[in-house]
Amino acid sequence: MDEAKLNVTEDGLQIKAVDPSHVAMIETNLAKSAFDVFEAEPMEMGLDIDKFKTVLTVAGKTDMVELEKDDDLNRLVVNIGNLTRAMPLLDTSGMPDPKVPSLDLPASVSVAVGEIGQGIKASKTVSDHIALSTSKDSFRLVCEGDNQNSVDLSLGKEQLEKLDSSEDTTSLFSLEYFALMVNSLPADRILHINLGTDLPVKIDADLAVDDMTGAQGNVKFLLAPRIDRD
Amino acid sequence: MDEAKLNVTEDGLQIKAVDPSHVAMIETNLAKSAFDVFEAEPMEMGLDIDKFKTVLTVAGKTDMVELEKDDDLNRLVVNIGNLTRAMPLLDTSGMPDPKVPSLDLPASVSVAVGEIGQGIKASKTVSDHIALSTSKDSFRLVCEGDNQNSVDLSLGKEQLEKLDSSEDTTSLFSLEYFALMVNSLPADRILHINLGTDLPVKIDADLAVDDMTGAQGNVKFLLAPRIDRD
Amino acid sequence: MDEAKLNVTEDGLQIKAVDPSHVAMIETNLAKSAFDVFEAEPMEMGLDIDKFKTVLTVAGKTDMVELEKDDDLNRLVVNIGNLTRAMPLLDTSGMPDPKVPSLDLPASVSVAVGEIGQGIKASKTVSDHIALSTSKDSFRLVCEGDNQNSVDLSLGKEQLEKLDSSEDTTSLFSLEYFALMVNSLPADRILHINLGTDLPVKIDADLAVDDMTGAQGNVKFLLAPRIDRD
Numbered sequence: 309m310d311e312a313k314l315n316v317t318e319d320g321l322q323i324k325a326v327d328p329s330h331v332a333m334i335e336t337n338l339a340k341s342a343f344d345v346f347e348a349e350p351m352e353m354g355l356d357i358d359k360f361k362t363v364l365t366v367a368g369k370t371d372m373v374e375l376e377k378d379d380d381l382n383r384l385v386v387n388i389g390n391l392t393r394a395m396p397l398l399d400t401s402g403m404p405d406p407k408v409p410s411l412d413l414p415a416s417v418s419v420a421v422g423e424i425g426q427g428i429k430a431s432k433t434v435s436d437h438i439a440l441s442t443s444k445d446s447f448r449l450v451c452e453g454d455n456q457n458s459v460d461l462s463l464g465k466e467q468l469e470k471l472d473s474s475e476d477t478t479s480l481f482s483l484e485y486f487a488l489m490v491n492s493l494p495a496d497r498i499l500h501i502n503l504g505t506d507l508p509v510k511i512d513a514d515l516a517v518d519d520m521t522g523a524q525g526n527v528k529f530l531l532a533p534r535i536d537r538d
Numbered sequence: 539m540d541e542a543k544l545n546v547t548e549d550g551l552q553i554k555a556v557d558p559s560h561v562a563m564i565e566t567n568l569a570k571s572a573f574d575v576f577e578a579e580p581m582e583m584g585l586d587i588d589k590f591k592t593v594l595t596v597a598g599k600t601d602m603v604e605l606e607k608d609d610d611l612n613r614l615v616v617n618i619g620n621l622t623r624a625m626p627l628l629d630t631s632g633m634p635d636p637k638v639p640s641l642d643l644p645a646s647v648s649v650a651v652g653e654i655g656q657g658i659k660a661s662k663t664v665s666d667h668i669a670l671s672t673s674k675d676s677f678r679l680v681c682e683g684d685n686q687n688s689v690d691l692s693l694g695k696e697q698l699e700k701l702d703s704s705e706d707t708t709s710l711f712s713l714e715y716f717a718l719m720v721n722s723l724p725a726d727r728i729l730h731i732n733l734g735t736d737l738p739v740k741i742d743a744d745l746a747v748d749d750m751t752g753a754q755g756n757v758k759f760l761l762a763p764r765i766d767r768d
Numbered sequence: 769m770d771e772a773k774l775n776v777t778e779d780g781l782q783i784k785a786v787d788p789s790h791v792a793m794i795e796t797n798l799a800k801s802a803f804d805v806f807e808a809e810p811m812e813m814g815l816d817i818d819k820f821k822t823v824l825t826v827a828g829k830t831d832m833v834e835l836e837k838d839d840d841l842n843r844l845v846v847n848i849g850n851l852t853r854a855m856p857l858l859d860t861s862g863m864p865d866p867k868v869p870s871l872d873l874p875a876s877v878s879v880a881v882g883e884i885g886q887g888i889k890a891s892k893t894v895s896d897h898i899a900l901s902t903s904k905d906s907f908r909l910v911c912e913g914d915n916q917n918s919v920d921l922s923l924g925k926e927q928l929e930k931l932d933s934s935e936d937t938t939s940l941f942s943l944e945y946f947a948l949m950v951n952s953l954p955a956d957r958i959l960h961i962n963l964g965t966d967l968p969v970k971i972d973a974d975l976a977v978d979d980m981t982g983a984q985g986n987v988k989f990l991l992a993p994r995i996d997r998d
Contacts, residue, residue, distance in 0.1 A: 462622075464620075
C-alpha cells in the first residue's frame with residue numbers, strides 16, 4: 309500500500325488504505341482517548357505511507373509526537389521535542405474511500421498471533437499462498453509448495469480462544485499480505501478471523517491496548533481469496 | 539556441501555557429506571541416546587542441506603522436533619508441535635558414500651575453538667588460504683596475503699590442551715572450509731587436530747554434549763591440503 | 769578518506785586526513801599518556817584507512833593492542849595477544865600535510881552529540897545538505913528537501929552547553945560528512961562548533977576520555993561550506 313487516507317473526526321482518527329491491485333484493504337481506528345491531546349477539526353489528509361513511516365521512526369519509543377496540518381503549504385508537520393519534520397500531503401480527491409463490505413462469513417476463529425507465527429514463517433519457505441480452513445474442531449493453515457514441500461499447522465480448540473464453524477470452510481490467500489497483517493501485531497494479541505469457502509477473510513484486532521483502560525483502537529483487515537487454484 | 543546422505547541404524551544417526559570439489563569431507567554421528575525418542579528401521583535418506591536447514595530454523599531452541607520418513611511420497615516429515623513440515627528427499631543411489639580414510643599423521647594438537655577464532659577472523663582479511671604448522675613447542679596458524687599483509691597466531695603449550703609433534707609439520711588449507719568447520723562449534727569445544735606436512739588435516743570434536751552424560755555424538759572433518767604453493 | 773598520514777612524535781601520535789575532494793579535513797591527536805606504553809622515534813607512516821580499521825576490528829574491547837613499525841619491509845605490525853597482524857604502509861611522500869587553517873569564525877556553540885543526533889537522522893531522509901545557523905538565542909539545524917519536506921531542529925540555551933553568537937550566522941554543509949563526524953563520537957561527548965556565514969565549520973571534541981585523568985586526545989574537524997545554494 310503506497311498511499312492512505314487519514315480521516316480526522318471529532319472522535320478520533322481513521323486511516324484507510326487499499327493495495328494497488330485491490331486485493332487487500334485495511335482500516336485502522338484510533339479513538340480520541342488514545343492520544344494525550346486531541347484537538348482537531350474534521351478533515352482528511354492523503355499520506356505517502358513510506359514517507360510517513362520514515363518520519364515516525366525519528367521518534368523514540370517514549371517521545372511525544374505532535375501531528376499538525378499546515379494548510380498553507382499543504383504539509384503535515386510533525387513535532388518531536390525540539391525537532392520539527394514536515395512532509396507533503398497527497399491530494400485525496402483521486403483516492404478511493406474504501407468501505408469494508410459487510411460479508412456474511414460462516415466461520416469465525418479467535419487465535420493469538422503467537423499461535424500461528426511459526427506456521428507463517430515455515431510457509432514462507434514453501435510457497436507464496438496459504439490456505440486457511442476451519443472444521444468443527446480445528447483451524448488449519450496449509451501451504452502446499454512445489455515438489456513434496458508442505459506445511460500444515462492444525463490448531464485444536466485448546467490452542468484457540470474461540471472456534472465457531474457450523475460448516476467446513478477453506479479459502480486460499482496471498483501469504484505475503486496475510487503475513488504482513490499478522491506480523492504487524494504483538495504475539496499475545498488476539499486475531500478475530502472470519503472465513504468462508506472461496507470468500508474473503510476478515511480479520512479484526514485491538515490496537516493501542518492499555519492495561520488500565522483496554523483497547524483504544526482497532527484494525528480491520530480484508531483480504532480477497534485466490535480462486536484460481538492450480 | 540549441497541547434499542548429504544543421512545544413514546539411520548539401530549544405534550543412531552549418521553550424516554556424511556563431501557563438497558562438490560572433493561576437498562572436504564564431513565561425518566557427523568549422533569548416538570541413539572542423543573534423542574528423546576529413537577525408533578527407526580535401518581535406512582538411508584538423501585538430504586538437500588539448505589532445505590533441511592531452512593526446515594529446522596522453524597523450531598525454537600526448546601521445541602521438540604520429530605523426524606519421520608514418508609515412504610509413499612519419499613518425503614521427510616518434520617513435526618514441531620502442531621506444525622508439520624514436509625520436504626522431498628533426494629535419490630541416494632548416485633551419492634558417494636565417503637569413508638574418512640585412515641591416515642598416519644605425525645602431529646596432534648588439542649585446542650579450544652575460542653583460542654583460534656581471532657586468528658581465523660584476522661586471516662579472512664588477508665588471504666583465502668591458511669597454513670597450519672606444529673613444532674615441538676607450538677601450534678601456529680599463518681596466513682600470508684598479497685603485499686606485506688600477514689597474520690601469525692602462535693599458541694604455546696599453555697594455550698593448548700595437548701601438543702604432540704615429534705617432527706615439525708606444515709600444510710596449507712582452504713581458509714573458507716577450515717573456518718566453516720571451526721565456527722560451527724561453540725568457543726569452549728575442544729578440537730582434536732591431526733596434521734602432517736602437505737597432508738590432509740583431520741579434526742575431531744564432540745557433539746550433543748550433555749553435562750550429565752557427556753558427549754552423545756561427534757563430528758569428523760577431513761580437509762585436503764593445497765599443495766601448489768606460490 | 770582513503771588514506772591518512774600518521775605522525776609519531778615524542779609526545780604522542782597524530783593522524784591527519786583530507787577527503788579526495790578537499791571538502792573535509794580531520795586531525796586526531798592522542799597524547800603519549802593515552803597509551804599504556806609509548807616508545808617511539810619521531811616518524812611518519814602512510815595508512816590505508818579501510819585496511820587499518822579492518823586490522824583493528826580483530827581486537828576485542830579489552831585487548832591490549834601493540835603497534836610496531838617494521839622498517840625493513842615497510843609494514844605496520846600489530847600485536848594482539850598471541851596474534852600478529854602485518855599490513856603494508858603507503859608512501860607518504862605524495863600525501864598532503866594538511867594544516868587546519870586559523871579562521872576567525874564569529875559564532876561558537878558547545879552541544880552534546882546526543883542533542884543533535886535525532887536531527888541528523890531525520891535530515892538524512894530529506895536531503896543531502898544541512899544548514900547550521902546561530903542567533904543570539906539558538907543553534908539551529910535546518911534541512912530543506914524537495915517538495916515540502918523539511919527538518920528543523922532548534923536548540924535554545926537550555927539545550928546547549930555554551931552559545932556565543934554576536935551576529936547571526938548560517939552556512940550550508942554536506943550532510944554526509946557532518947553526520948560521519950558527529951556519529952563517530954558517543955552521545956555524551958561535547959562538540960565545540962565554530963560557525964560563520966558561508967564559511968567553513970570547525971568542530972573540536974575530546975578523545976580518549978578517562979574518568980580519572982580527563983581527555984588524553986582530541987579531534988579537530990574542518991568542513992567547507994556549500995556556497996551554491998539553489
